[in-house]
């Protein structure tokens with residue numbers, strides 16, 4: 001059966017067709033080609049011709065021209081559109097024609113993401129036979145190779161963490177790089193949002209001061225998947241004006257994209273057929289017909305379960321189970337390379353993977369991509385979908401929804417998904433906590449001048465504060481680093497709070513299995529909590545609060561734990577407020593939280609199977625919050641009893657927390673929400689949606705600006721949720737919001753606009 005027949009069969013199959021919510025077809029596009037630019041070195045042209053490339057895509061030529069003109073820019077194009085040429089061509093051209101001693105720094109968010117691009121670069125450089133030294137510099141680089149890289153590497157490929165802790169503090173060993181730096185390439189820009197992006201912006205500020213010191217002024221080339229604000233994000237991260245290239249010239253085949261919602265099996269609880277089983281059925285259907293299929297699952301455990309289901313079905317169909325392979329982090333490199341080869345040459349028909357195969361690794365184009373659950377962001381969904389499709393051939397992508405609110409929201413609002421992506425990458429490089437951390441690092445690297453510019457930082461004020469802590473010493477107008485400690489190692493780019501708790505496995509000589517920031521620790525690693533790490537479950541035996549350690553033992557239980565906290569919020573400073581009917585505002589807040597107890601919740605059914613108390617100290621965090629409050633008059637007009645009001649507010653807070661991440665492109669754990677029947681600050685019923693990072697990274701302002709749109713979507717979503725009186729997919733289970741919880745939440749939502 002060929003793919004077109006298989007697609008027809010799927011469309012009309014009574015097993016599946018009733019669950020198809022939306023079938024969107026994107027027509028093939030012939031692509032837009034341009035001749036090689038005249039200033040492109042003839043040696044490079046020869047290499048391209050050897051690879052059977054006779055012309056370039058329009059966005060590749062535009063990139064080349066912008067690079068030549070000295071502009072900073074960001075290229076936004078889909079998967080498999082040849083974006084690495086957008087930076088490789090100008091960089092190599094400069095090395096061949098202008099300055100054989102020039103340097104380029106390539107940044108990828110993780111090592112895995114750089115693999116494919118770097119291989120291509122190595123290949124081109126080797127074919128050229130020119131003296132261009134390209135090196136990867138990361139945690140795995142052997143010590144004896146490092147000095148050669150520092151001195152001779154023309155193109156250094158690394159990640160932000162390594163730049164921050166392994167390159168900048170040792171700049172005296174990297175003089176050549178800083179003196180001759182011409183290009184900074186930032187690929188996968190959309191990964192740099194929230195805390196990570198805010199950190200990177202500060203790392204780049206430090207990089208700029210070193211470049212200035214050594215006399216170079218590098219130019220930026222950034223690449224990103226489709227997001228709502230590529231130019232703005234690139235500008236905030238790099239601190240430079242950015243030009244945007246967002247029209248891809250790459251040809252595409254006809255693409256079918258299907259939203260698939262498993263049927264409801266329990267209306268009362270709003271439970272749908274399992275996303276895993278449904279995805280397995282779909283995948284088997286294609287694979288047994290000889291169609292090469294990739295299935296994405298959200299966790300490693302799910303990858304294993306899906307692989308087993310599909311292999312079992314293959315065996316029953318008397319087909320070789322070896323046609324199916326799982327793929328995820330934790331497999332040995334040889335094993336992974338073998339699977340990648342099998343996919344390229346077609347000996348493997350089906351692969352089940354975590355987002356490890358989302359991009360960066362060359363597996364060729366497959367026929368069908370199935371996503372078991374929404375990958376968490378529109379940009380990732382397009383990247384996973386993009387794994388299906390060979391150059392100009394037809395392809396099919398199926399997004400299978402889970403019961404999670406975000407998944408169900410998308411099933412209800414296909415127009416959101418297929419319309420222009422409204423997700424924006426948000427960063428706040430001027431978060432005070434991050435500024436302090438990075439100014440410490442900056443002072444270690446070079447003395448900081450009192451009138452120096454470092455973003456919007458009040459430099460002198462921060463440095464005076466560091467002087468009182470005896471970390472720096474002021475002499476004339478310069479602050480010199482005097483402490484013995486080495487600041488970069490204490491600052492992790494992946495979190496905002498410097499002091500993390502570690503989780504240790506007692507059955508394995510105290511091996512560290514994870515880290516958690518101090519504010520989250522009471523929630524996730526209180527004594528008796530079940531801590532999930534990859535496939536394994538651990539129970540926390542003891543939490544040593546002062547020593548910042550949790551001792552855990554592996555267990556196998558049928559439940560997970562969910563903690564309940566008491567939260568109080570005090571508004572410290574209002575940045576904006578707007579009184580329509582309900583009061584909306586955002587600003588600085590102090591959040592005080594104490595975890596009081598925890599529930600044991602059974603997997604799958606989500607039944608409550610027990611509980612316990614937690615005794616841990618109260619936590620206070622300063623961050624930013626959005627809020628919406630309801631004045632007395634408005635509350636009266638709602639006609640709700642006090643219980644209904646409480647349940648409805650809790651329901652709204654639950655629902656909003658679930659769907660807001662879609663607008664602000666954050667991870668669900670980046671924000672939290674809490675409702676109060678009478679907030680001590682506003683003295684009225686209030687819902688707060690606050691940033692989980694100390695200091696905040698800009699989410700609350702964005703929520704404030706987009707709130708009308710968010711409420712509109714939330715109301716229509718709630719009206720469409722098939723449950724009777726609340727479920728985990730909308731306002732939360734009925735037990736938590738009361739019998740009228742769903743209705744009351746709808747009334748309150750309506751009152752917000």
Ligand SMILES: [Zn+2]
Pocket residue numbers: 270721722723724726727728729730731
């Ligand atoms: Zn519901």
